[in-house]
Structures are given as structure tokens and as C-alpha cells.
Amino acid sequence: MHDITTLSKGYGTLTHDASKTKMIQKGLQAGMPIVLGYLPVAVTFGVLASQVGMSLTELTLMSALVYAGASQFMGANMIAAQASAIEIVVATFVLNFRHFIMSFSFSNLVRETIPLKSRLLLSLGLTDETFAVTSLKKENAGEKNSGYFFGTVILIAYLSWVSGSFIGGLLGEIIPEQLSQSMGIALYAMFIGLLVPAVKKSLRLLLIALVAMFVNLLFSQFISPGWSIVLGTVIGGATGIYFLKDEDL
Amino acid sequence: MIILYIIIGMAVVTALPRIIPAIIVDKFMFRDWLNRWLKAIPYAALGALIFPGILTVKSGEPHVGLIGGIVAVILAYFGLNIMFVVIGAIAAVYFLM
Structure with missing residues (x-):
């Protein structure tokens, strides 16, 4: 070869x-x-x-x-x-x-x-x-x-x-x-460092992240953190079906 | 010895959710709405991973993680390289401890 x-x-x-x-x-x-x-x-x-x-x-x-x-x-x-x-x-x-x-x-x-x-x-x-x-x-x-x-x-x-x-x-x-x-704090700071530049380009992405945060906060009162993050990600992501515009894709 | 079984068990249940989608993704034709959903997942995941977990950086003192997070947001907003965002947040939390 x-x-x-x-x-x-x-x-x-x-x-x-x-x-x-x-x-x-x-x-x-x-x-x-x-x-x-x-x-x-x-x-x-x-x-x-x-x-x-x-x-x-x-x-x-x-x-x-x-x-x-x-x-x-x-x-x-x-x-x-x-x-x-x-x-x-x-x-x-x-x-x-x-x-x-x-x-x-x-x-x-x-x-x-x-x-x-x-x-x-x-x-x-x-x-x-x-x-x-x-x-x-x-x-x-x-x-x-x-x-x-x-x-x-x-x-x-x-x-x-x-x-x-x-x-x-x-x-x-x-x-x-x-x-x-x-x-x-290191990993959280890294997540923030990734999210902020994306959000600066399109506020709709912030909306998706905020929904996910809220859903996670809500469910973390009742279920384990792992499942709560899963639900936050899935439900927050689902709002993208309506929020995401073609230029975000 | 029991720890070894625990490690292998943890490894298997962690690996399966990672590799199954890689295999089955070819068998699906994604409709437009499903595509949007999957494309939005990274941003939703970041949101869910940041909050409310960041409040637990120091147990019993949620303001420590919150201030570290705000420092990270400010540094990232001004376009600093992500490495300096991380270092800045660690420094902020270190001084609060």
C-alpha cells in the first residue's frame, strides 16, 4: 500500500x-x-x-x-x-x-x-x-x-x-x-463557552436552551438527574421543530 | 473482584446507547421535522447540562457556581477563546471558596 x-x-x-x-x-x-x-x-x-x-x-x-x-x-x-x-x-x-x-x-x-x-x-x-x-x-x-x-x-x-x-x-x-x-466549574464553563457564540448568532437557539434548562429544573425535583437531563434535552430539542429557521440548520 | 464486575457492567450499559444509533441511523429516512429536532438537540443538551447542575459546584452554596457561570458568560460574550473562558471561571470560583 x-x-x-x-x-x-x-x-x-x-x-x-x-x-x-x-x-x-x-x-x-x-x-x-x-x-x-x-x-x-x-x-x-x-x-x-x-x-x-x-x-x-x-x-x-x-x-x-x-x-x-x-x-x-x-x-x-x-x-x-x-x-x-x-x-x-x-x-x-x-x-x-x-x-x-x-x-x-x-x-x-x-x-x-x-x-x-x-x-x-x-x-x-x-x-x-x-x-x-x-x-x-x-x-x-x-x-x-x-x-x-x-x-x-x-x-x-x-x-x-x-x-x-x-x-x-x-x-x-x-x-x-x-x-x-x-x-x-470547568466543564460548566466549557458548555457556556460553546453555547454563547452560537446564541450570539441566533437568539432562537437561546430559546431552545432556556426551555431545556427549565424542563430540567422542573423534572429534577421529582426524578433522577440523568432522566431529567434526558427529558430537558428531548423536550427542549422538540421546540426546535417550531423555533429553528432554515438559516440555523 | 466485585469492583471489576461493576466496571464491566457500567461499561456495557454505557456503550450500548452510544453505538446503537450509529448502526440504525442508516435505516431511517428522516422527515424534515425530525431533522430539525435532531439539529436542535445540541443546544437543548447544553442548556440542560448547564442548569441547574451549575448550582451544585459547591454544595449548599449555589451562588458560587452561579457567579462562576456569569464570569464564563461575560468572557465568552466578548469572544474570548474557550480555554480562557474555562480558566477565568475556575479563577473566579477559586477566589470565592
Whole structure:
């Protein structure tokens, strides 16, 4: 394969590779804020998980296999509280079901440009943050080699989460509490940093977000946070059927 | 050992909702209204993820997260790179603690 590529030094091959490199660069740029947001949170998770008695291998494995922040914090807490395995797994399912809707939205965005096999791999790396970043950079979705863009964002986010957890497990109790607590705002600040520029372009998008906030606030009084976020997202999104104009799409 | 089972169980129930849509999306032709719905999902998700969760940044003191959030909104409104939005919000919360 490699020989054929080097032999055909045509202009076509060069631009093909250039567009891949460019997409990877774009992915690094778009993924950097996620890395910055993830590292402190992942370190915090590592510290917390080691404090509840999980071994370094266990907590790193959890980050590598589960790869869903909120549910891992919850899992560590429930392990500490001696909850049963079934309880923890069901709670995780409920909390992470929101990815179903996100994955649907993402798959729909890239259905024309990214083949099924790559899409499967990418979907495994979808989180609240990678979904938000990749779907708000949708101008890249239609481009050639867009899989490299999405793959880069998702890969560096994943690596920062897993390595951050590992470092946190090593650090144990060294981090001062005031600093690790302040970092709880990091992910929220990132969500705000993504929403505000979109809202500046179209106030209708703010309306959708506000409905979702209100629905989430309302239902979070009665049901678990996971289901409440699902309902807020689905119902808030449904108002888009009426609010969204063609120029927003 | 039980922790390992918990981890595997959590991994399976987290992975399924992520990969199933990637498989079945090809089997659907989306009508216009459904397309609008799916396109609006990211903005709705951001809204639901931000609020009211942001009030729990420091338990028992909702104003801490709120002020951190307002700082983030202001920084983002003036077009700052998202990285500085995050750092600014962390700094604001750090001084409030």
C-alpha cells in the first residue's frame, strides 16, 4: 500500500494527504478545550476513587472502559456507600442514556460522509463534551476526511480522561481541596463557552436552551438527574421543530 | 473482584446507547421535522447540562457556581477563546471558596 502511494507522486495524492493533516490540525484545535476541561476533572476522579479504596488499576480501567465522567463519580460514591453491583449498573444506565439521543444526532450529521465502521468507533467516544464540540463544528461534517477531524477530537479527549484519572490515582490526597473543588466549574464553563457564540448568532437557539434548562429544573425535583437531563434535552430539542429557521440548520 | 464486575457492567450499559444509533441511523429516512429536532438537540443538551447542575459546584452554596457561570458568560460574550473562558471561571470560583 505504502509503495503505491509513494510511487504515485501525483498532485492528487499530495492534496489528499494535506486535507487529512488539515483536518487533524482542526481537530487538535477544537479538542484542546476539552482536554483542558477533562484533565482537572479526571485527576479529581482519580483522587476520589483512590480515596474510596479503588486500586490504581481499577480506577484507570473504569475510565478506559466506561469513559463517562458523571457516572464514574457516581459509581465511586456508590462503591464507597457499599451499594450493590446491580444498583450501580442500573443507575449508570439511567445517567448515560442521554448519549443515545446525542449519538443519534451525531450519526445523522455524519451519515453521508463517514462509513459505518468508523462511525461505530467514533460513537464509542461520544460524551457530553465531545458531542457538543463536534456538533457545533458541523461545518466540518460535510468536508472530505471529516472523520479525521472527529477522530482527533475524540481521541485526545479520551486520552486526557484516562491519563488524568491515572495521575489522580497516583496523586491521592496531595491536591489541596480548595483547588480540586474550584475545578468543578470547568466543564460548566466549557458548555457556556460553546453555547454563547452560537446564541450570539441566533437568539432562537437561546430559546431552545432556556426551555431545556427549565424542563430540567422542573423534572429534577421529582426524578433522577440523568432522566431529567434526558427529558430537558428531548423536550427542549422538540421546540426546535417550531423555533429553528432554515438559516440555523 | 466485585469492583471489576461493576466496571464491566457500567461499561456495557454505557456503550450500548452510544453505538446503537450509529448502526440504525442508516435505516431511517428522516422527515424534515425530525431533522430539525435532531439539529436542535445540541443546544437543548447544553442548556440542560448547564442548569441547574451549575448550582451544585459547591454544595449548599449555589451562588458560587452561579457567579462562576456569569464570569464564563461575560468572557465568552466578548469572544474570548474557550480555554480562557474555562480558566477565568475556575479563577473566579477559586477566589470565592
